[in-house]
Amino acid sequence: MNKLSTSTKIFGLVLVALLIVLAVNVISILSAPSDQQQIKSAIENMRQATLENRPGGVLEYLSNEFQTPFMPDSSANPLSAVKNFIQQVKTSRLEISDIQTNVENGFASSTCQVDADLEFLGMRYRMRGPITIEFRKETSKRLFILPEKKWRVVRVYPKSVSDFTFGPAG
Numbered sequence: 001m002n003k004l005s006t007s008t009k010i011f012g013l014v015l016v017a018l019l020i021v022l023a024v025n026v027i028s029i030l031s032a033p034s035d036q037q038q039i040k041s042a043i044e045n046m047r048q049a050t051l052e053n054r055p056g057g058v059l060e061y062l063s064n065e066f067q068t069p070f071m072p073d074s075s076a077n078p079l080s081a082v083k084n085f086i087q088q089v090k091t092s093r094l095e096i097s098d099i100q101t102n103v104e105n106g107f108a109s110s111t112c113q114v115d116a117d118l119e120f121l122g123m124r125y126r127m128r129g130p131i132t133i134e135f136r137k138e139t140s141k142r143l144f145i146l147p148e149k150k151w152r153v154v155r156v157y158p159k160s161v162s163d164f165t166f167g168p169a170g
Contacts, residue, residue: 035103038151039110039135043096046153050091055083063136063152085120093117108135108151111159117169129164132157 032038042061049057059079066078094116101110115128134155139147158164 032149035108035137035151036101039101039103039108040099042135042151042153043099043110043112043133047094047096050086051094053086053090055086058086059083061151061153063138063154065154066152067155068157088120090119091116092119106137108137109133110135124169125167126169127166130159131164132159 033041046058046061049055059082062079062082064079066082068078068082095114097113097115099110099112101108110133111130112133113129114131116126118125118127132155133153135151136154137149138152140150141147
């Protein structure tokens with residue numbers, strides 16, 4: 001009987017611990033920051049991950065339906081291409097400023113100024129100008145059971161081709 005009582009206590013403690021973890025995650029989901037704050041945070045986290053050559057820190061914010069006009073081969077997997085690029089490029093500076101975000105019906109569009117210095121395949125490049133980042137609010141699972149809405153990037157492109165420059169650093 002003493003052994004059963006100990007097992008019951010352990011089971012009870014584990015159950016209480018699981019309920020606490022579940023409650024903390026539910027509260028976290030319900031008290032999420034505003035859409036604008038989440039998007040700004042996503043942009044900053046992707047910027048930091050790029051500077052640190054951490055593709056996973058960028059990929060976690062990209063939708064499975066991510067598209068980019070920067071890929072010449074449309075048959076390639078865009079997520080794989082982004083991962084390979086981040087692994088191969090050395091970004092020495094990446095500044096993102098003037099972020100303006102419009103949110104409407106589960107979609108968001110952020111325009112911002114980008115100024116970056118990078119090295120790719122032994123060549124130095126400079127990228128600067130306005131870009132647009134399109135987001136979509138997608139549902140993912142937290143702890144495999146709790147639905148969580150997360151802003152994910154579906155497309156990135158120059159806002160104005162005439163104002164955007166990408167070429168050898170001079």
